[in-house]
Amino acid sequence: MGALLLALVLPAALPASAAPTSAPTSAPPSVPSSDPSSRAGRADVPPGVTAGVAVFDRGSGSFTEQVNPSLPFRSASVVKLLIALDLLGDRGPDALPAQDRARVDAMLRASDDDAAGHFWTVNGGGSIIDRMVRKLGLTDTARPPATHPGHWGYTALSARDTVRIYRYLLDTAPAAVRDYVMGGLRSSTRCADDGYDQHFGIPGAFERPWAVKQGWSGFGSGGCTTPAGAVPTARTGGPAVAGVDLARPALHSTGTVGPDDRAIVAVLTLHPDGTSYGKAYTDLGRLTRSLNVPGATRSAGTWIGTWGADVNVRADSTTTSRKLTVLPAGAEVLVSCQKRGQQVSIPPYTNDWWVYLPQYGGYVTNIYLSVPENQVPGLRLC
Structure with missing residues (x-):
């Protein structure tokens, strides 16, 4: 050539x-x-995709979108929110040892799996989820199945429970915890630590300000510049356990959108076996762009x-x-x-x-x- x-x-x-x-x-x-400047407010779920959607308007205190809001999905990396909140408790980040703070930073911004695995191991594994369920009043969240106790990404989580997590973080958590965690989510990197492009869904559909914690599982390539020495690998699962599908590729976009975190958005999705990352990325983007998200400024182009x-x-x-x-x-x-x-x-x-x-x-x-x-x-x- x-x-x-x-x-x-x-x-x-x-x-x-x-x-x-x-x-x-x-x-x-x-x-x-081109996307219109406003939408009527109907979630457009692409064919073949199973979705759990919840959009909560903090201004009115009501939901503008709900699709299968109580359906549990395997959380993938969205569970890192609970891992971080359990670690912090009612303390600010200054109470953490420097090494742990660096791990949390990497976990929130670049979705670092090694950091999540470390905290999962030292803080009791599934007990983290049990504590957070009680503290936050979650109803659809459960620790990973007994057959996969070390797989923190197999934690069951629904769209409505995801909204509850963000509502706790924004409205109840100590200010130091809120500012630290939300600051990490606002600083989400395009390329995650494992080489996956994590700016799908919310970051693609809306202009800043936004804050996101994304999740992906079951894909073999993340379509992003891979850090030196890192190799993207498929996070494959198994059959459904207690109603949670551990097999089909999962892609989730969660976070807040608009000034003062006006809207909380949770879009959890499962895709047909064999779906490529780019196809799931596109389908999730189209679904997210169809939503009625108060306070959002839609990306022009x-x-x-x-x-x-x-x-x-x-x-x-x-x-x-x-x-x-x-x-x-x-x-x-x-x-x-x-x-x-x-x-x-x-x-x-x-x-x-x-x-x-x-x-x-x-x-x-x-x-x-x-x-x-x-x-x-x-x-x-x-």
């Missing part, structure tokens, strides 16, 4: 086509569409599907520009404008147009967009 192609990370297989267009005819179809694996996001519209990260394979992305840049050739495709992804702060060659033309129709110039 020439130097130009070596500068790109190519998908596993290029589709065959005789026409040099920006996207192959076999790429997943996608119709660009056009959502467009992508194709290919390990697609680079770069600081500018050239293949030699600094690589910022890679996209989850096949994920839908928000684009705000387009411009001409370096011509990219992946025979038989050639394109010199690039789009800007505001949520990534970088550019992607239009070759990887699921649109029929080199330019995105109707998208403004950068």
Whole structure:
């Protein structure tokens, strides 16, 4: 291959086509569409997805959305909220040893699994969940099944209990605990410690201010720049235990949205076996964008599907520009404008147009967009 192609990370297989267009005819179809500024308030659950949804308006003290709010899901990393609250108790973070504080920081911001495993082991495992159930008045939350006692991510959790956790954190917990935990969630990193892109759902659908704790389980690749020495691995489970599905891929987005944490949002989802991370990422994003979330400012731009694996996001519209990260394979992305840049050739495709992804702060060659033309129709110039 020439130097130009070596500068790109190519998908596993290029589709065959005789026409040099920006996207192959076999790429997943996608119709660009801008989100309206407001929604009527009906959760749009994608086909094949099992969802538990609860949106609570702290301004009115009422729910604006509820879908299967009491249905228990395996929590994945959302349980790290309970692990942190149990550790802190009524103390502020200053009471923690420096090493433990560093672990909590990593657990909340980058969803560090080693930190969660450490606290799970030293603080009694399932007893953490029992204590939090009593303290917070949770009704659908339970420790992992006896067959998987060390799997903290198998803790059962519902959307309505997730709302209760955030309500306790915002309205009841000591100010030092609230500010510390919420500060960590507001500082969520795009790339989690295990190489998963964790800015799906709430961070994709809404502009800041937001604070999030995400969860994922059962995927083999996270579609993000992997830290040196780390290898993303599938977090696979087993059959349903006590009504909780431990097998199907799970993807959850939880947190607060808007000034003064106006809305609490919990979107818990299960996807069909074999669903890719990019597909689940896209479906969860569409579901979250359909919700009536008081106080939210919706992200402006056009959502467009992508194709290919390990697609680079770069600081500018050239293949030699600094690589910022890679996209989850096949994920839908928000684009705000387009411009001409370096011509990219992946025979038989050639394109010199690039789009800007505001949520990534970088550019992607239009070759990887699921649109029929080199330019995105109707998208403004950068």
